[in-house]
Amino acid sequence: MxxxxxxxxxxxxxxxxxxxxxxxxxxxxxxxxxxxxxxxxxxxxxxxxxxxxxxxxxxxxxxxxxxxxxxxxxxxxxxxxxxxxxxNNGFRRCGSLAMATTKETVSQIQANEEKWKRLRVKHESLSPTDLSDIEPVLHGAVITRQVRKAFYLPDETQVRxxxxxxxxxxxxxxxxxxxxxxxxxxxxxxxxxxxxxxxxxxxxxxxxxxxxxxxxxxxxxxxxxxxxxxxxxxxxKPWRGQILLHKMEPGVLRHIINFGSGLDYMIPRDDGHLLIGSTIEDAGFDSSTTPASLCRMKKIACEVLPDVMAQEPTSSWAGLRPGSPxxxxxxxxxxxxxxxxxxxxxxxxxxxxxxxxxxxxxxxxxxxxxxxxxxxxxxxxxxxxxxxxxxx
Ligand SMILES: Cc1cc2nc3c(=O)[nH]c(=O)nc-3n(C[C@H](O)[C@H](O)[C@H](O)COP(=O)(O)OP(=O)(O)OC[C@H]3O[C@@H](n4cnc5c(N)ncnc54)[C@H](O)[C@@H]3O)c2cc1C
CATH class of the missing domain: 3.50.50.60 (FAD/NAD(P)-binding domain)
Known part of the structure; x- marks a missing residue:
């Protein structure tokens, strides 16, 4: 026993x-x-x-x-x-970029800035030039003005x-x-x-x-x-979240990218895998992926990484987050x-x-x-x- x-x-x-x-x-x-x-x-x-x-x-x-x-x-x-x-569980302090590419995400990112200030989370506002320096693959998005506001958070971490x-x-x-x-x-x-x-x-x-x-x-x-x-x-309550997986050359993207409030994101793994997420859906206990959501996530990623995103995804999946009232x-x-x-x-x-x-x-x-x-x-x-x- x-x-x-x-x-x-x-x-x-x-x-x-x-x-x-x-x-x-x-x-x-x-x-x-x-x-x-x-x-x-x-x-x-x-x-x-x-x-x-x-x-x-x-x-x-x-x-x-x-x-x-x-x-x-x-x-x-x-x-x-x-x-x-x-x-090796892949834990690494890769840092992140919080970015806004739409009017709506600018206000979400401003709300996050308030929270970072209150909690004294290390963050740094980035000019377009800083952003291109820190993440050169985003240079195209910067010059086409896809990025309206960006912050660098050096302490963000990832695990696999x-x-x-x-x-x-x-x-x-x-x-x-x-x-x-x-x-x-x-x-x-x-x-x-x-x-x-x-x-x-x-x-x-x-x-x-x-x-x-x-x-x-x-x-x-x-x-x-x-x-x-x-x-x-x-x-x-189960809240479904979907993820799309791409493969690119290692090191092309160095930081986690969080769009707006952070529900949409891209995570580069050190071997070149790129995770694109996510959704928050009330779909009961159905943990399948849906073409519409995968297509929406790919579109968001394409706005900032059009070349990388030209290829087909490697895989996709969904899981059920345990919610609470x-x-x-x-x-x-x-x-x-x-x-x-x-x-x-x-x-x-x-x-x-x-x-x-x-x-x-x-x-x-x-x-x-x-x-x-x-x-x-x-x-x-x-x-x-x-x-x-x-x-x-
Ligand atoms: C797309 C997505 C992205 C996410 N991203 C992040 C993230 O970046 N960072 C983060 O911190 N969290 C993230 N989460 C949330 C995180 O995954 C969950 O909060 C966490 O995995 C919940 O773990 P758990 O062990 O409670 O539940 P689960 O991992 O679902 O495990 C539940 C277990 O209970 C078992 N079980 C259920 N009922 C029974 C039963 N009657 N008898 C026996 N066994 C039973 C199941 O078989 C399973 O093994 C994400 C979730 C999703 C879906």
Missing amino acids: PDCCIVGGGVIGLSIAREIAGRGRSVAVISRDTLRKSASWAAAGIFPAQPRDTLTDHNGSPIERLTQYSDRLHEQWTKSLLEETGI PPRHLAALRSACLSRGVEILDGHHVLDFEFDSNRIVAINTEDQNSTPRSIRGDQFCIAAGAWSEQLLQKLDIKLPT DGLPTVGRIPSADNAWLATGHYRSGFHLSTGTALLISDSMCGIPTELPLDSFSTDREGLRRLTRSTK
Whole structure:
């Protein structure tokens, strides 16, 4: 019987499993699908630039502090994952360019500038000449005045999600974590206020009961159905995001490009792959790509990189981000069971927030005081109560 059973084998479940196993506990990860079907595999892997000075509860909101806490852990995690597994997750501080190519995106970028100033995130306004110097491939877009406003953010970082997930899985296995893929968790068995087992079915519909001492639900966009079995009402709506992949010569584009508010972006990998994203769509649990969205994304990229974009894309995919009614993740204890925790609803930032979430959940499971207070992310937080009450 494992000490901890984690439901969900995406970046959140695997990060928690690795952390807890590293503290000497026995851990099982139970996952219904292969990694390719998770939001985590589909992610772009952008970690927005963070303030260099430590945020406190006086100058940063709870989510801003969780983001900075998580961001600071990634470099260390990258090093230790490489040592443990030999897998390089592609983490690098490549910096980004925030650009506006339309009137609408100029105002979005101005709103972002306010936030960077408030948080003291390092940023620099760029003239057209600066922009061409820093990213020569954009010279054409600069002279045809496609770019109306631009900023340079040197601290923006990227990671390659499939590689990071491969490293996490491998590290989990070498720390003795049992990973049970293809097991659909159906419900829970209780003994008074404690969960004693979870009931699963495998791909052949063979039932299995998995007993454990502590449990954590990290089932991404599918968490809501499981939580209903625990008397918790927590909408975790799936928000589809699509990505288009191109291949170009390595080094042609050096920085992440964020258009306007950052929903549309391009990410150059060091081997020349170029990811173009994304969409935010309410399409239920349908994780297919659509020609219209892929065409729109390609058009945006073509405005600034027409030559590179002349070729056919290499691939495309979509994933389902786990949404929440107030936009915040839920991280902490499950009130209806004495030995259960929850980590879900990370929406557009689950990769970035995975390290901090793993430490907070692991500390809480081990009875250690957490580095950040968990009340703002509890199932009982005021904003969430208000919103779920009004949707009843
Ligand atoms: C296109 C796109 C781009 C993104 N870009 C970024 C980015 O740049 N930066 C960033 O930080 N984040 C990004 N995200 C968001 C990020 O991917 C998610 O927030 C994160 O992956 C959520 O991880 P998760 O582990 O909670 O969920 P998932 O990765 O979806 O994992 C959920 C797991 O639960 C399992 N599961 C579900 N139900 C059951 C059940 N009943 N029984 C057993 N197992 C079950 C599934 O099989 C799966 O293994 C992006 C997402 C998308 C789609």
